[in-house]
Amino acid sequence: MLKNSADVSKATVDRLPLYFRTLRQVQSEGIEIISSEDLGRRIGVTPEQIRKDLASFGEFGKKGVGYFVRELIRNISEILGLHRNWNVAIIGVGHLGWALANYRSFSSIGFTVAALFDADPAKIDQYVNGLVVSAIDDLEKIVKERDIHIGVITVPAHEAQDVANRLVAAGVRGIWNFAPVVLKVPEDIWLVSEDLSVGLSSISYYLSRNTK
């Protein structure tokens, strides 16, 4: 039985996918039980951090023993909602959208790319990774038909807010935004923005100072 998640910190939730991925690696090495100490060493996180994060959701370990890898994977998978299927649509089949449409790791954690959209007539009706590109004019219709839960925005910055509005109106509940712009969405829509310029700029910042 999982605890309620009401008071779980965002930082904790963001570490779970890392635990999940690492545990699958551990499992593939044939390891069946692992301590927070060993898992922490692999990830570069303190064992206390791991124990505290996991304890937010329940008691998954065995005192004096450690965590059963298979069991912990199943539990984290359930916490993250990765045990079920999510249908995602990618809007904007440019370089990045195209790369994401071909991204293998999606399916391995339960995401199905179920629709692709673009405004460019040259791209519409083309196939990408076995899936046809639809006209963005059909967005509302297709999002409903294919029961899309999550929209991935990879259009240019100036089009992103409009696309977000349409996705919300069509019934999408989560948005993963790659356009370099701050989107405004209703309270009940979950928005995650990936800002690639942050990573690169922060490297530049630290290199400029020549010290970690």
Next chain:
Amino acid sequence: MLKNSADVSKATVDRLPLYFRTLRQVQSEGIEIISSEDLGRRIGVTPEQIRKDLASFGEFGKKGVGYFVRELIRNISEILGLHRNWNVAIIGVGHLGWALANYRSFSSIGFTVAALFDADPAKIDQYVNGLVVSAIDDLEKIVKERDIHIGVITVPAHEAQDVANRLVAAGVRGIWNFAPVVLKVPEDIWLVSEDLSVGLSSISYYLSRNTK
């Protein structure tokens, strides 16, 4: 004169690229002066946060007036080290590496993609966005020849650590990692890992709970 950066928090540094980008947008709208209040509204950050972040580096505003947009852009650009050129190499010209090689925003903030590497003979000597793909065997030689500062890792997970080791040995000082694996690098190398599964998994987490 900029303050020393020794005690500036990572959270602050990570917000600077967002301020920078938004200020350029503001500038393109013809606005010359902006208050922390107005800037904060655009970004979705409190005005106090902005003032405190900027104050870590100096006094850039004018009391009772606000911030001169052009001046603030120049200052943030200098803080982030974006006033100079950085040469980056992309290792792994798969879907994602290819998309990044075509990413326009890089050059707009002072990054030059100066080398591409792949292990696949079919890709070597091909041109991507006007740049030839080199054999990964030549990595050390080319990194030195072209004065590469930053390596972008877009190879499969199981090859990433090896690539990181070679980049470090070749003299790269920063690494931007997209492979889903925790890399170990020396203390003096600045490493930023983009973990795409985190964003998507966290959406899944919150949608599963149906509440923000």
Next chain:
DNA sequence: TAGATTGTTAATCGATTAACAATC
């Protein structure tokens, strides 16, 4: 049993928010 390791409570650390004096 003794050693190991979890889960949890308390202490510390760091980041955000609030308040306000300084000053344009």
Next chain:
DNA sequence: TAGATTGTTAATCGATTAACAATC
């Protein structure tokens, strides 16, 4: 000058780390 808005200090909030009792 009066109103506006910064920069900074103090208060609050949240997250991490340390310590340790519980227990396998």
